[in-house]
Amino acid sequence: MPRPSVEVERREQILRAACEVIAEVGLRSMRISDVARRAGTSSGTVHYYFASKREVVHAAFEDNFQRSIDRxxxxxxxxxxxxxxxxxxxxxxxxxxxxxxxxxxxxxxxxxxxxxxxxxxxxxxxxxxxxxxxxxxxxxxxxxxxxxxxxxxxxxxxxxxxxxxxxxxxxxxxxxxxxxxxxxxxxxxxxxxxxxx
Amino acid sequence: MPRPSVEVERREQILRAACEVIAEVGLRSMRISDVARRAGTSSGTVHYYFASKREVVHAAFEDNFQRSIDRxxxxxxxxxxxxxxxxxxxxxxxxxxxxxxxxxxxxxxxxxxxxxxxxxxxxxxxxxxxxxxxxxxxxxxxxxxxxxxxxxxxxxxxxxxxxxxxxxxxxxxxxxxxxxxxxxxxxxxxxxxxxxx
DNA sequence: CGAAGTTGACTGACCCGCCAGATATCGCCG
DNA sequence: CGGCGATATCTGGCGGGTCAGTCAACTTCG
CATH class of the missing domain: 1.10.357.10 (Tetracycline Repressor, domain 2)
Known part of the structure; x- marks a missing residue:
């Protein structure tokens, strides 16, 4: 089922999920499927927003930093x-x-x-x-x-x-x-x- | 060809190679085959001395520390x-x-x-x-x-x-x-x- | 209808760990 | 002293599992 209302935040959800997964299991063991599950979506969707795993990771690092600053x-x-x-x-x-x-x-x-x-x-x-x-x-x-x-x-x-x-x-x-x-x-x-x- | 003389040092060779590989490509990208190649031996031999990749890594960390102390x-x-x-x-x-x-x-x-x-x-x-x-x-x-x-x-x-x-x-x-x-x-x-x- | 978003099955690559066989070393015995 | 297992060491290939990224089909919305 496609998004009902929160379309724009999907990217943010994914990044937040990625940070959680990285913190829990480490970059080494992080799987795209872990991130997808944590974000409540599918691996296909993750790849819809990010071209590669590397891009997910880098964006997650950037996001982690931004939220640190904001806090x-x-x-x-x-x-x-x-x-x-x-x-x-x-x-x-x-x-x-x-x-x-x-x-x-x-x-x-x-x-x-x-x-x-x-x-x-x-x-x-x-x-x-x-x-x-x-x-x-x-x-x-x-x-x-x-x-x-x-x-x-x-x-x-x-x-x-x-x-x-x-x-x-x-x-x-x-x-x-x-x-x-x-x-x-x-x-x-x-x-x-x-x-x- | 089995080792001609330096039998006991094979383990040490492998650990040193593992440290080099870890330093160069990171734990994330380290492959047993990389370590084997660097040590001038085969992946089979690495598994002959260490039960698992995890064991290689932990032993390499220990070795890295010991050599730091010695220096x-x-x-x-x-x-x-x-x-x-x-x-x-x-x-x-x-x-x-x-x-x-x-x-x-x-x-x-x-x-x-x-x-x-x-x-x-x-x-x-x-x-x-x-x-x-x-x-x-x-x-x-x-x-x-x-x-x-x-x-x-x-x-x-x-x-x-x-x-x-x-x-x-x-x-x-x-x-x-x-x-x-x-x-x-x-x-x-x-x-x-x-x-x- | 078409665009945007979503899904999950699939594939091709990759790699760990296993293993069967090869090679060298050594002790033992005839 | 020479053959002969027994043992230790080593090798490369393979099986099976995993995973990133692709894709065709689907849903929803405008």
Whole structure:
């Protein structure tokens, strides 16, 4: 039975389903038929919207990123105290809750795929560019206001973002010594040192 | 023709070949036949030494880790100045040179696989346990000698290791803003702050 | 009616794991 | 010392299963 009303969203449904499947079984085991079933449609329909599996995957990565950004818009566009914004940034990336964990797992799959896919490298570049600029700008704001320690803001941003990624991986692969609480403590310890030292 | 002399090393050859293939084409595209060809043998022989593809992969990950450790033994067992040891540790993990880059790429494949494989989670746990203990111990040494700033050594170790992983990923996926030089600078900046502040 | 959307069966390619047979090595015994 | 199984190692091909992508037929809507 062809679509009754939600025609335009079919593509979105498929991408969301693809992200779920990738997060659950990994890119390696993901099948077009899994995505179709999850989206409540057929494999034929998936191929109607996407020319190839590769295209589904790339679009799913892009979609995963877009929704990550959207969820954090309040943080990016807020006008709070720079210290509070940094804290909110860090907390929003703690792998807690189904949605955040799923986004992280998808992102980890992207990394290994990006090793050989220039298109995904570009996506990564865009994303990290945004983050670095955002974090560095917030840090500079804090420095101007005399709230944060002096020093190269870009370098601090790189340290923080690197730490978040590296620690998140450990949490996600189920390390017993690197729990979410520990990750949170380590990141906030870093932020504490940035504040007036 | 059966092996003339090097019988015992066949297994090792296969594992080394598997690491090379994984690093080059990714776990997703790795074929037993690729590994066999790279090892200069047949797919039958690979199955003679390993019961399944999964077993080849897991053994290859273990092997990759062991060789990483072996290459760094001088650093782990050295008796230098703690500051020099930390610096050597960091530098040895910069993704420079064919061998180190290969090891990193294999490790990245391990991470995404470990999301669903408890056996690989255990391997990861062992590895990071060792590193944390090593780095924390060196930092404590430095503190005792009055060379490094006071503070929770384990937390500093977690920050450093997290940073290394996160930044290495960016370098490996070919970020134009996170080059090896930049990664080196960021890590060494962190070490500089650890020294007497 | 025609266009847009949907379906699921089908196909051709691919690949893991198995296996039957080949080849070398070695111990044993006459 | 030379033949002779026994054993370890190796090989390449095949069977069976899987899956991406195609397609012809179908449904619904305008």
């Amino acid at each position: 954090r818009r309040p943080i990016f566009e807020g006008e709070d105290d720079p210290r509070a914004r940094l804290l909110a940034f860090v907390r929003s990336y703690l792998p807690v809750g189904e949605e955040t964990v799923r986004a992280w797992r998808v992102w980890m799959e992207l990394w290994s795929e990006a090793l050989r896919e220039p298109e995904l490298q570009d996506l990564n570049e865009r994303v990290y560019g945004e983050w670095r600029r955002f974090v560095a700008a917030v840090i500079r704001d804090g420095q101007t206001l005399g709230l944060l320690r002096e020093g190269d803001a870009v370098e601090y941003a790189n340290r923080l973002i690197g730490m978040i990624d590296g620690l998140a991986i450990q949490v996600l692969v189920g390390s017993r010594s690197m729990t979410v609480e520990r990750m949170s403590a380590v990141c906030e310890g870093f932020l504490a040192e940035l504040e007036q030292k | 760094r033994r001088p650093i782990f067992e050295g008796e230098d100045d703690p500051r020099a040891r930390l610096l050597a540790f960091v530098r040895s993990y910069l993704p420079v040179g064919e061998e180190t880059v290969r090891a990193w790429r294999v490790w990245m494949e391990l991470w995404s696989e470990a999301l669903r494989e408890p056996e690989l989670q255990d391997l990861n746990e062992r590895v990071y346990g060792e590193w944390r203990r090593f780095v924390a111990a060196v930092i404590r040494d430095g503190q005792t000698l009055g060379l490094l700033r006071e503070g929770d050594a384990v937390e500093y170790a977690n920050r450093l290791i997290g940073m290394i992983d996160g930044l290495a990923i960016q370098v490996l996926v070919g970020s134009r803003s996170m080059t090896v030089e930049r990664m080196s600078a960021v890590c060494e900046g962190f070490l500089a702050e650890l020294e007497q502040k």
